[in-house]
Amino acid sequence: MLSTVKTQQELIVSLGLKKIVAKANKDFKPNGTKSYVKAMRKFGFTPTLAGPYQMVTREHKDNGKEENSNGHNSISKVLRKKLSDGTLGNVPAEDQQEDLEYLCEVSIGTPAQKLMLDFDSGSADLWVVSTELPASSREDHTAFDSGKSKTFKAMHGYSWKIEYGDESSASGDVGTDTVTIGGLTIPNQTVELAKKMSQEFLQSTGDGLLGLAWSSINTVSKCFVPKPQPTPLDNLIANQTLPEGNQFFTACFYSTRDAGKDSFYTFGYIDGAFKDRPIAWADVDNSSGFWEFPSTSITIGGQKTAFSGNTAIADTGTTLCLMSDNACKLLYSAIPGAKYDESAQGWVIPTHVTPDQIPEIKLAVGDNDFVLQAEDLVYGDADNGFWYGGVQSRGSLTMDIFGDVFLKSIYAIFDAGNVRFGAIPKIEANQNLGGDDSA
Numbered sequence: 001m002l003s004t005v006k007t008q009q010e011l012i013v014s015l016g017l018k019k020i021v022a023k024a025n026k027d028f029k030p031n032g033t034k035s036y037v038k039a040m041r042k043f044g045f046t047p048t049l050a051g052p053y054q055m056v057t058r059e060h061k062d063n064g065k066e067e068n069s070n071g072h073n074s075i076s077k078v079l080r081k082k083l084s085d086g087t088l089g090n091v092p093a094e095d096q097q098e099d100l101e102y103l104c105e106v107s108i109g110t111p112a113q114k115l116m117l118d119f120d121s122g123s124a125d126l127w128v129v130s131t132e133l134p135a136s137s138r139e140d141h142t143a144f145d146s147g148k149s150k151t152f153k154a155m156h157g158y159s160w161k162i163e164y165g166d167e168s169s170a171s172g173d174v175g176t177d178t179v180t181i182g183g184l185t186i187p188n189q190t191v192e193l194a195k196k197m198s199q200e201f202l203q204s205t206g207d208g209l210l211g212l213a214w215s216s217i218n219t220v221s222k223c224f225v226p227k228p229q230p231t232p233l234d235n236l237i238a239n240q241t242l243p244e245g246n247q248f249f250t251a252c253f254y255s256t257r258d259a260g261k262d263s264f265y266t267f268g269y270i271d272g273a274f275k276d277r278p279i280a281w282a283d284v285d286n287s288s289g290f291w292e293f294p295s296t297s298i299t300i301g302g303q304k305t306a307f308s309g310n311t312a313i314a315d316t317g318t319t320l321c322l323m324s325d326n327a328c329k330l331l332y333s334a335i336p337g338a339k340y341d342e343s344a345q346g347w348v349i350p351t352h353v354t355p356d357q358i359p360e361i362k363l364a365v366g367d368n369d370f371v372l373q374a375e376d377l378v379y380g381d382a383d384n385g386f387w388y389g390g391v392q393s394r395g396s397l398t399m400d401i402f403g404d405v406f407l408k409s410i411y412a413i414f415d416a417g418n419v420r421f422g423a424i425p426k427i428e429a430n431q432n433l434g435g436d437d438s439a
Contacts, residue, residue, distance in 0.1 A: 008269045011246055018183040019271065022102035022119070022263035024256050025205055030101075030380030032388025033344050035319045037079070039403075041164040041200075042122070042318065044077050045395040048325055051345025052082045078167060090167075101319065101404065102253070102263055103206050107180040108191060109149030115142050115207035119265060120317030121251070121291055121414060122401075124218040124231050125160060126179070127192035128208035132172060137197060142207045146193060152177045153188075158227065160192040160220045168200035174220055179232060181210070182267045184241060190220065190229035212249065212316070212414065217289030233267075233416055242268045247417030251316050252426070253408045255375060274411045279422040281415075282366025285311070291414055293421050294366055295400055298327050300334050301359030304369075311399045312363075314412060314421055318403035320379065321363075321372070322394035331391055334359050338389070341382065346393075348386035349378060355431040363406060365423050373409045375431040387433070 011017065037053055039045075046055040055077045080088040103116040108128065115128055129141040146152040154175045161171035172195030179189040194201075194208070211218070211231055218228035233249060236242045246268040254261040264271070282293035295312035297304050307324065323331075328347055332338040336357055337350035355374045362369035372391070379390040390405035413422030 008246070008275070011243070012269050015241070015268065016183040017266070017268055020104050020119075020182045020265040020267075022104050022251075022253065022265060023116070024263065025101055025103060028101045028205075030319075030388075032320075032346055032348075032380050032382055032392075035379070036346055036392055039318055039320055039322060039392075039401065040395070041079055041168070043397060043401070044164070045397045046077065047345065047393065047395045049340060049345070049393050049395075050342045052343070053345055054080050054082065054088065056080050056088060079164075104181075104210070104265060106210060108144055109146070109177050110151040111149075112180065113142075113144055113149070115144060116205075117208050117210045118204075118206045118317060119210050119212060119251075120315070121212040122313065122315035122317040123162075123209065124211040124213040124215050124228070124289060125162060125192055125220075126190065126208075126210050126232060127160065127162070127170065127172070127194055129197070130172065130193035130195070132193055132195040133197060137202055140202075140205075144191075144193065144207075146175060146177070149177055151187075152191075155190070158220055158222050162219055164200075168198040170194050170197045170201045172196065174229075181232060182265065184236060184267055186232050186235050186239070186241070189232055189235055192220065209317075213291065214286045214289045216286075236267065237416060242417075244417060248413055248415040248422075250414070251407060251412045253316075253404055255408060255428075255432075270413070271411070274424050274426075277424050279413060279424055280365065280368035280370075281420045281422050282368075284419050284421050286419060290315070290399075291421055292399060295364045295402075297364045297369070298323070298330060299360075299362035299364075299369055300330055305330055312365075312402045313399055314402050314407065314414070316404065316407065316412075318401050319405065320401070320403050321391045321405040322397065322401040322403070323391055324400070325393050327400075328391060328393055331361060332389065341386065344382050344388060346382070347389040347391070348382045349389055351385050351387055353433070355433060363402070365410075365421065368423070370406075370410055370423055370425060371427055372406055373427060373431060375428065375433055376405045376408050378433045379405060 083089045106117045128144045131143045131145040158174035163169040172193045176188045179186045220229045237247045249267045253263045285292045290313040292313045297306050332347045341348045358374040361372045377390045378387045380388050382388040411424040
């Protein structure tokens with residue numbers, strides 16, 4: 001059970017807990033197809049609907065000389081794009097939405113070096129742009145310099161590597177240092193320093209990523225043997241910095257159209273605007289490393305359709321909401337003029353549609369249903385009089401991905417201490433579908 005309000009307030013004061021503002025990137029321009037390609041790249045799923053982007057099987061011949069090599073050939077899926085002549089080619093970096101919508105300030109080292117990181121509940125690495133990269137590769141980033149930190153300790157023989165389906169990758173060496181987030185100081189936190197980064201990573205606006213999934217999917221290894229390292233949340237619990245009953249973090253996202261409202265995270269406490277409201281809990285299965293919970297129905301205009309055994313993960317590092325093809329068909333068939341656009345590889349909605357023409361849509365989180373806001377179902381401009389839908393096909397994935405499009409409709413609580421996910425409805429009174437910004 002979460003701590004009482006009195007105990008929570010005492011904890012905030014005693015630990016100096018602070019709200020972590022997830023700063024909206026003013027340069028972020030939502031592009032539906034690019035965001036979908038980014039999700040394909042992250043999760044490596046094969047599309048089940050027609051479009052220019054496909055996953056193909058490739059055999060990788062390992063000569064034993066590459067970093068993290070094990071000397072064995074392997075089979076992997078590679079993202080490819082259908083070219084004008086019908087052949088398949090590489091996916092250009094500019095075809096992917098690498099610009100980040102939200103970034104959070106994190107301090108690393110002694111004295112503190114401040115970086116802007118992407119908080120991602122769908123991964124478990126804390127990696128940063130570092131001065132080990134060539135100067136030309138970090139011109140648009142703040143790079144962490146381990147040599148200037150008195151508390152940095154190298155972990156000799158350890159390395160890390162993140163590689164996605166389009167063959168983009170980031171890798172480097174590993175150390176520990178003092179990390180501060182939201183007023184909490186974490187000594188000896190594993191930090192992964194980028195030594196090599198492909199263009200897809202370099203063009204991102206952030207300085208790295210802070211993973212908030214379960215540590216089983218951390219990519220650190222020693223002499224090619226996986227050695228997953230604890231995440232910041234793991235260490236806050238192991239060090240007993242966060243006491244029992246407060247071993248959680250929360251995420252609260254707003255659209256940039258919601259004037260005067262900052263998106264934010266908290267660690268160890270419920271924000272005051274939500275502390276008196278009931279929380280709906282769902283048990284989490286973390287065996288795959290994700291915040292995965294049952295999501296066995298979709299309700300559209302009051303009509304509930306069951307999907308027995310279905311699950312979803314809450315992923316702050318994915319923009320779109322990805323669901324089964326059957327769920328997508330049900331959803332968009334209820335919106336006048338909505339259709340699947342093969343060229344955009346996604347479902348699109350006519351721009352003349354008004355909020356009252358979009359039926360109430362509810363997604364299941366455990367035993368409870370939560371409204372997905374109409375304004376977030378409209379993700380971005382798809383050209384030719386259409387918007388790109390915020391809910392898209394999950395392809396060959398066997399679980400749904402509840403990204404920011406859904407998370408903006410709730411106040412989300414990721415309770416690691418009790419292995420559960422909590423949600424409080426957070427619906428805007430006015431639903432704005434249009435304007436220059438549909439993020």
